[in-house]
Amino acid sequence: MDRSLTAAPGYVEAAPAPLSLAEVARARRRRRVLITGYLYLLPAAILTGIFVYWPLVASGILSFYEWNLVSPAWVSVGWQNYLELFWSRAFWLAVINTGKAAGALTLFTVLIPLVLAVLVLRASPRLQTICRVVLFSPAVISMAIACAIWLWMYHPLYGVLNSTLRLVGIEGPRWLSSGDWAIWGIINVTVWKTLGFNFVVFLAGLLAIPREMQEAARVDGASEWRVFRHVTWPILAPTTLFVFLTTFILAPQNLFVPTQILTHGGPNEASNNLGYLVYQLGFEYFRAGYASAAAMVIFLIFLGLTFLQFTLAERRVHYGG
Amino acid sequence: MRRQLAKWMIAVLPVLAAGLAVLPAPGFAASPLTIEYWHINSPTFGGPALKELVTRFEAKHPDIKVIEKFQPGVYTGLMQQLQVALAAKRPPAVAQIGYNLLAYAAGQFPHVTLDKYRQSDPAFFKGIPDNIMVLGQFGGVQHGIPFGVSTPVMYYNADLFKAAGLNPDQPPQTWDEVQRMGQAIKQKTGKFAIYLQQPNDDWMEQTLVWGSGGRPLSEDGKRVGWDAPQATEAFQMWQDMANKTKLAANMTWEEGIQAFLSGHVAMCITTIGRQEHMRKNANNFQVRTAPVPRFGTKPLATATGGNALLIFANDPAQEKAAWEWIKYLLSPEGATIWTKGTGYLPPRAETATDPKYLKPFFDENPLMQAALATFPYAKPWVSFPGPRGLEVTKIFIKAREEILEGKRPAEAILRDTAQQANALLPK
Numbered sequence: 001m002d003r004s005l006t007a008a009p010g011y012v013e014a015a016p017a018p019l020s021l022a023e024v025a026r027a028r029r030r031r032r033v034l035i036t037g038y039l040y041l042l043p044a045a046i047l048t049g050i051f052v053y054w055p056l057v058a059s060g061i062l063s064f065y066e067w068n069l070v071s072p073a074w075v076s077v078g079w080q081n082y083l084e085l086f087w088s089r090a091f092w093l094a095v096i097n098t099g100k101a102a103g104a105l106t107l108f109t110v111l112i113p114l115v116l117a118v119l120v121l122r123a124s125p126r127l128q129t130i131c132r133v134v135l136f137s138p139a140v141i142s143m144a145i146a147c148a149i150w151l152w153m154y155h156p157l158y159g160v161l162n163s164t165l166r167l168v169g170i171e172g173p174r175w176l177s178s179g180d181w182a183i184w185g186i187i188n189v190t191v192w193k194t195l196g197f198n199f200v201v202f203l204a205g206l207l208a209i210p211r212e213m214q215e216a217a218r219v220d221g222a223s224e225w226r227v228f229r230h231v232t233w234p235i236l237a238p239t240t241l242f243v244f245l246t247t248f249i250l251a252p253q254n255l256f257v258p259t260q261i262l263t264h265g266g267p268n269e270a271s272n273n274l275g276y277l278v279y280q281l282g283f284e285y286f287r288a289g290y291a292s293a294a295a296m297v298i299f300l301i302f303l304g305l306t307f308l309q310f311t312l313a314e315r316r317v318h319y320g321g
Numbered sequence: 322m323r324r325q326l327a328k329w330m331i332a333v334l335p336v337l338a339a340g341l342a343v344l345p346a347p348g349f350a351a352s353p354l355t356i357e358y359w360h361i362n363s364p365t366f367g368g369p370a371l372k373e374l375v376t377r378f379e380a381k382h383p384d385i386k387v388i389e390k391f392q393p394g395v396y397t398g399l400m401q402q403l404q405v406a407l408a409a410k411r412p413p414a415v416a417q418i419g420y421n422l423l424a425y426a427a428g429q430f431p432h433v434t435l436d437k438y439r440q441s442d443p444a445f446f447k448g449i450p451d452n453i454m455v456l457g458q459f460g461g462v463q464h465g466i467p468f469g470v471s472t473p474v475m476y477y478n479a480d481l482f483k484a485a486g487l488n489p490d491q492p493p494q495t496w497d498e499v500q501r502m503g504q505a506i507k508q509k510t511g512k513f514a515i516y517l518q519q520p521n522d523d524w525m526e527q528t529l530v531w532g533s534g535g536r537p538l539s540e541d542g543k544r545v546g547w548d549a550p551q552a553t554e555a556f557q558m559w560q561d562m563a564n565k566t567k568l569a570a571n572m573t574w575e576e577g578i579q580a581f582l583s584g585h586v587a588m589c590i591t592t593i594g595r596q597e598h599m600r601k602n603a604n605n606f607q608v609r610t611a612p613v614p615r616f617g618t619k620p621l622a623t624a625t626g627g628n629a630l631l632i633f634a635n636d637p638a639q640e641k642a643a644w645e646w647i648k649y650l651l652s653p654e655g656a657t658i659w660t661k662g663t664g665y666l667p668p669r670a671e672t673a674t675d676p677k678y679l680k681p682f683f684d685e686n687p688l689m690q691a692a693l694a695t696f697p698y699a700k701p702w703v704s705f706p707g708p709r710g711l712e713v714t715k716i717f718i719k720a721r722e723e724i725l726e727g728k729r730p731a732e733a734i735l736r737d738t739a740q741q742a743n744a745l746l747p748k
Contacts, residue, residue, distance in 0.1 A: 068429055068708060069404040155576050157585050177519070177572050179726050263573070264521040267722035283401050285711045286425075 056299070063293035068286045081293035091294065093269045094277040097183045101190070101273060102251045108191045109198050110244050114236075117202035118228070132203070136196040143193060143254075147261040150189045151176075154262075182263050182271035189258045190251070198243045205239030206232070241313050249306060252298070274298045353386040356414035356634070356642045359403065361395050362663070366594075370662020377658075378649045385642045396422055396628065403633070407431065412633035414643040418465060419628050420456055421522060424704035425711055426631060427464040433632040433640055435463040445648055448669045456701050457629040460542075466647055468659075469627030470666040471594045472695040473518075473528050473613050476688075480606040481587040485509040492588075492611040496558060499588065499614050503568040506587045513570040515588040516581055517559065519725075520574040523717040525590065527624035527702055529555045534619045537703040537717075543746055545705070547717060548739035555616065556724050556731040564727035571725045592626055593692035594664050600688060610691035623695055624702040627665055653678050664689070666696055709745035716742045 019027070063081055065074040085091050120131045138146065153160045154175035162172030175185040209232060217227045256275040259265055265272035265280060272280070278298065282291030358375075362368045368391065375387045392399040396419030406412045407430055418426045426432070435457075439446055446454070449467070457465035479489035485506040493499040503514025518525050526547070527537045533555040536546040546552065562569035570577060570586050581589035582602045590613055599608050615621050630647050634640040649655050656667035657678040672678045673693060683689050705713035720738040724731045 070407045070430060151575055152579075155579065156572055157570075157576075157580055158583065174572060176576070177722075177725075179722075266521070266719070267726060268719045280715075284397060284715065285709075286400075286404065286429075 059292040059295055062289050063296050065289040067288045069288050074289075077289065081290045082297070084290065085293055085297060090269050090272055090277060090280075094272045094274045097270075097272060098252050098255070098274045100183060101187050101255055102248055104187050105191060105194065105247055105251045105254075106244065109194045109247050110240070113195055113199035113243070114202050114240070116199055117206055118232075120199075120203065121206055132200065135199045138193050138195070139197040139200075141193075143257040144261060146193055147189060147258050150185075150192075150258075151262060154185055176262050177267055179267050179270035182267060183273075186255055186258045186262060186271050186273075189262070190254045194247065194250075194254065198247065201239060201243055202236070205236050209235050244313075245306070245309060248309070249302065252302070274301075353384050354638055354642050355386045355388060356639055356646060358387050358389045358646065359392050359399055359413040359416040360389060361392060361399055361417060361628075363391060363393075367659070367663035367665075370658050373658055373662075374650060374655055377654070378646060381649070382642075382645060385645060387646060395419070400426065403430065407633070410635070412635065414634040414639045415630050415632055415646060417468065417628040418631050420467075420625065420702040421524070421704050421714065422711070423457070423465065423629060424459050424706045425708075427459045427462070428706060428710075429708065430631075430633070431635070432464065433634065433643075435466065435632070438644065439463075442644075442648070445651070448671055449651070450670055450697075452697070452699055453625075453668050453670075456625055456627075456699075459704070459706070465629030465631040466651065467627070467668050468630045468647075468650060468665075469663070470668055470696075470699070471592050471626040471664070472666065472692045472699055473525065473590055473623050473626070474593050474596075474610045474688075474691040474695065475588055475590050475613055476581065476595075476599050476608055476610050477588045478581070478584060478586075478603075478606050479609050481506060481510055481512060481584065485587075489607075489609065492609070493614055494611070496555075496614045496616055500558075500562065500566070500568060503562075503587070504566070507566075507568060510587075512584070513580070513586040514568040515562070515590070516570045516572070516577040516586045518574055518589075518591040519572070519577060519721070521718065523714050523721070524592075524624050524626055524702055526556075526717055526721050527700075528590075528613060528622075529559070531622035531624055531700045532613065532619065533616050534622075537624075538705060542706050543743070543748065545713065545717070545739050545742045545746070547720070548735040551616075553732045553735050556721075556735060560724045560727055560731050563725050593666070593689065594626070596664050596686070596688040596692075608688070610688045612691050612695050621695065621698040622700050623698060625699040626702060657682075666692055670696065705742075705746065707745065707747035713742045713745050716745075 062074075064076060064078060066077050066081070067074045116131075116135065120128055123131065141149075156162055156172065156174040156177075159172075159175075161175065165172040173181040175181050213231050213235070214227050217231050222230070252273060252275045255273045256279065259271060259273060259276040260279070263271040265276050274294070275298075278291050278295045281287050281294055285291075360367075360371060362371045371389055375389055378387060379385065390413065392402050394401065396417070399416060400418075400422055403412065403416055403426075412431075453467050453470060454463070456467040456470070457463055475492065477489070477492050482489040482492070482502075485502070486509060487502055487505060493502050499515060506512060506514045523537075530537045530547055530549075530552045533549075533551040535549045535552045538545055547556075559569065563571040570580055572580065574591075577586070577589065578591065578595070580586045582599065583604050584606055593610075596610070612621055613623050630650070632640055632643045632647070634643045650659065651668060653667075653669065653672045653675065656669060656672045659665060660667050660672075660679055661682055667673055667679060673683055673696075674680055683693060704710060716738050720734050723729065723734050723738075
């Protein structure tokens with residue numbers, strides 16, 4: 001918490017004695033500084049207000065109406081949109097799939113990049129550079145192009161995945177058109193795309209740790225694991241929290257492009273997820289009210305989860321240094 | 322501070338002045354009437370042909386200027402943009418509406434119906450066959466003029482036919498023959514016999530329903546027809562080919578087309594609109610086309626793809642110009658440029674056989690012959706009515722996906738999904 005913000009009102013209250021001229025001038029200057037500060041905030045506040053908070057409010061209002069984006073009439077339907085959502089199979093499948101994706105992404109794009117970063121730091125500088133380039137390159141490719149590449153890698157007959165599996169005698173699945181596999185096909189692309197970015201963030205976090213702390217622990221006879229557990233890991237905690245939160249919050253959004261390009265949420269909703277569902281309801285079925293209801297529910301779910309993570313994580317994270 | 326402001330003014334003023342200079346000066350010359358035309362013709366799909374059409378039209382009508390605007394995301398993408406434009410009361414004068422979205426657009430969007438032009442312009446309507454004109458109708462009203470007309474055809478790999486000991490000059494004409502010849506192909510070459518297109522639309526499914534002798538939607542528009550016994554048989558056959566006999570490849574659209582082009586599938590049913598792509602990319606084999614297989618002795622019947630032109634202009638002068646533009650696009654000259662540039666069939670049947678227009682093109686492109694043979698049997702690609710019609714289409718797509726998964730028999734899936742769909746149709 002930034003203390004200067006809480007201190008400002010306290011200053012005014014704690015002034016019972018008659019003010020000297022100098023004090024009045026100082027107070028005036030402070031007020032001017034405060035107003036200037038808010039003026040600087042204003043452009044950003046207006047833009048966020050118009051493009052973030054107003055749509056949020058509008059979406060909330062719209063969720064109680066049936067509207068096709070064109071008709072001049074908004075038909076008020078009360079909680080009907082929400083009820084329909086909770087009874088729909090597509091919604092619950094999307095919730096389950098988004099949960100799977102969030103779980104898998106947290107596991108694969110937080111844990112694995114961390115392990116990789118720790119390992120790569122031990123390699124020779126030349127190997128480090130190669131690893132960095134190789135692992136980071138998917139992050140700079142546009143998602144649409146990445147999907148086009150994976151489309152061919154996933155080809156059930158002669159894609160590189162199934163061809164390789166066939167070499168060891170396994171008949172690979174239909175990655176995109178099988179109900180059991182489609183969501184994993186989507187998750188896999190997203191993992192591949194985000195892994196490199198998180199890896200580089202971890203690497204930067206690890207490089208920022210003062211060497212002498214680890215050296216001191218080693219001199220005191222700590223094993224490599226204990227050095228990691230008691231020195232590296234606590235100092236790295238803010239980085240880990242950042243990676244974890246961004247991955248978790250962005251996961252449902254990152255699923256959208258691969259879903260749109262690779263499966264359209266199919267077969268039979270098997271790869272549908274919350275981000276894609278809202279698009280489908282709003283812009284395939286043109287039911288703006290229903291889509292808004294879904295968007296509100298998703299917003300509340302993620303608001304709750306993020307709040308929970310923040311309160312739990314804040315307790316354990318040490319912003320040292 | 323002030324000096325800086327002055328510098329800014331000096332920098333900004335010329336830009337403003339330049340902006341004013343390019344604005345049209347009022348009252349000098351009668352500027353041509355401008356109409357907007359929204360389309361889905363990307364540079365690789367008819368874009369250049371469209372530019373040529375605009376140039377030629379403007380030369381003939383100096384008083385009208387056509388601004389053609391490409392809309393990404395195919396017909397659904399265009400509909401999304403159209404929603405926004407209509408909400409802002411600034412719609413394009415003319416837009417291409419996919420047949421699969423026609424009922425939705427006709428029912429939900431303000432537009433100009435076209436029956437009145439039958440009286441004022443009878444010559445225009447002559448020469449467009451009834452089975453094509455009906456593609457632009459909904460509820461007995463002419464909402465749009467059919468412009469893009471495409472039929473599904475069966476592409477096949479002549480070399481795989483030979484390798485399986487079959488005669489490539491005699492491709493299968495019925496589904497029974499597909500399965501019989503398919504067995505030979507599978508046994509002799511180890512390849513898949515057939516791929517039926519599986520994109521995110523219900524064109525193939527409606528083709529199967531029409532071909533089996535059914536209707537995708539009842540005449541009164543209150544019930545879907547995909548749970549009828551003959552349709553159920555057709556879908557059971559597809560499920561068996563995908564799961565039991567393994568004759569049919571079950572994969573996404575892009576995968577299926579690639580599998581055919583790389584010689585892993587012997588037959589592939591998709592749109593004639595892909596003929597150029599197929600011809601250019603077939604990997605070391607001769608690609609040919611045949612009409613979609615029939616069900617026994619039942620007549621050929623296929624759903625028709627493409628789009629109708631709808632007028633959204635909201636003032637009479639714009640509407641008049643829009644109608645002129647539509648008339649030009651469907652004129653023999655317009656249709657010739659259009660067909661050559663896209664592979665769509667010309668709505669006027671006689672243009673195709675006229676040596677002055679498209680006969681040379683069809684003679685040079687033997688792949689087009691199957692589409693031309695299918696033309697008289699073209700049925701509407703039904704757009705389901707009512708505000709929930711688009712969801713009905715999606716239910717049908719999901720039914721196909723579940724059928725091909727093979728976990729439940731087709732009959733149960735079609736019955737359940739038809740029930741869901743009927744509840745969404747207007748009563």
